[in-house]
Amino acid sequence: MHAMTREARGQSMMRAFPVSRTGAWSTTLFGHRDLLLALVQRELRVRYKQSIMGGLWAILMPALIVGAGIVVRVAMARLSGGEFGAEGIAIVAAKSAPWAFFVSAIRFATMSLISNANLVTKIYTPREVFPFAAVLSQLVDFAVAAVVVAALLPFLGVEPRLEMLWLPLLIVNLVILAAGAGLLLSAASLFFRDVKYLVDVFVTFAIFFTPVFYEVHLFGDWAPLLLLNPVAPILEGIGAAVGGGPALSPGWFVYSAGFALVGFGLSFAAFKRMEPYFAESV
């Protein structure tokens, strides 16, 4: 039995709330891993049960994005007289799957507290498990898609290369970014009901501002502007690792990783600060 002392104080002692800020997210992940797993399992089971698509769900969205990417790239190749071959498809596919993950993770995480309103108002659990579970369940889908993409790569003429060892690190970076954004947006969507619509619109069009279908060097001097988007260096990195294109300067990866970590930290702190008001705001 986990004995613990919980103490909640009002106004004057607001800061003495039990959960220590530093490292609190890790205690949540490990201390409540059974709950987290149960919630992830629920998400997956519910998604795959009684659905026509079944397990294909995991690759539907990445496949659509790849399809769109191919159309865009072929059009661009026609116009510019360049070439778009098997390797191009491989790179688009390799970037589409993580992008699909990022978009759905943010969408689901944003809705995670609202859709669990009955739990938020009735039972106390550390609330961050909900956005985390949303991100993790999308990560499972991503794993399926990643296996499919990896299996296709050899047929598209991509040989394994050493640079691919960077991929897991880039994915971790992406997951932290998504989790940070998810925390902040899930909390915000409880207080402001238009947040979810904003998120929907935003992630739909974000693909144009993110190098999923294109590479930033196409924009020449404007490239750094696009790279300010913290997802851009990650996708550029993935593209370079898979296709062997020109690598970005390491500074951009440090920037993206730093953005992810600081963003996550700040989001978590904000989330914990707003947490006591969740039940009243749902």
Next chain:
Amino acid sequence: MEAVLRFDHVSKRFRKGEMYDSLRDLIPALTGRLFRRNRSAELGKRDFWALRDVSFEVPRGEAFAIVGSNGAGKSTILKLLSGIMRPTLGTVQVKGRLTALIEVGAGFHPDLTGRENVFLNGAILGMSREEIRRKFDEIVEFSGVGEFIDTPVKRYSSGMYARLAFSVAAHVDPDVLLVDEVLSVGDYMFQQKCAQKMASVIRSGATVIFVSHNLRAVAELCNRALLLERGRVVQIGPTEEVIKAYLDRSHGDRRDASDREAYISRVRVQSEAGEVVQVEPGQRVRVDVEVRSSKPVHGLAVVLMVTDNENYEIFNTSTERLGCGTFSVSPDDPFRCSFELDLHLPQGTFHFGTAVYRYDIQREYDRWMPCATVFVRSPVDVRGAANLYPRVVEHANASLAGIGSPE
């Protein structure tokens, strides 16, 4: 005794009406705040105290009840205890693992099977996977859902759903258990099972906080109680006294009846030991009734009724029918009478009602219903409207005795 749970001058403020809940509303609101337009007055108008300066302590192993009418702040106390909300002022302390049986099944997902939901809900209530696995059979057994455990719960009847949900929650082994009206789940048999389970949780040394409108259950299960009225503590003390105070307040809270010609001003149910709420089957009680009037009225009788908890009348008599004749009452001369009753009742909740009636012109001057409540506690499980003091004098298998009594 060490306090497991402590409320120290806790107040909780809520805001009526809508808060800014879209970003679009926020911007004008923020600019308004920037220029401090009329801010304090606006806040004051919309705020109200759901709890005001509530303090109490509950030692380890105690069963503690919170009673009060709707809107008194009972649920707010539970939400503060479970950590769902934070107090506006004051401190709330809880030691140990706390489980809330508040709207059990909140974590159930209709598309998942009973089995999957047991694991999900168990995890939500703070059990580890291993713990749920260990208790799984016991949980299913207790719920009586049995063969349907692998069916999605959306195909369950509402009773099965609630039973399974309760079973999960009942197997958490908490240090502190919050119970909110869950004993009303399922049929009578299941309710009995739940009450037994609660009693065993209490015996095992856990602390139980019980919120219920079922005062009989409160009286049976809890040692101490807190009476809450509009967010304030009215009384804390032994359950029986608190319930009495609660009933007095809700019953005693009479509309101003002085515009009536004749009205019942007071009713008390007493045993030799004084005013009672809890009685044994067959116990003798006295019901004192006082009638007042705003002008002289003649030819009156006092009617006394008893109803069960479903307001079904099981007994009715009057002073006139008992052979006392009629009486008169005038403003400076109230009328008092006392009925003596032997309450040969089974276990349950029973309400007294009184009326002032004039038979010859068939006129009812006043009716007070219910004006008092008693809980009958019976050592044997008998239910219904009357106690016939049953006993089994012979039992054997049908093949031997020719009667079909079990075992």
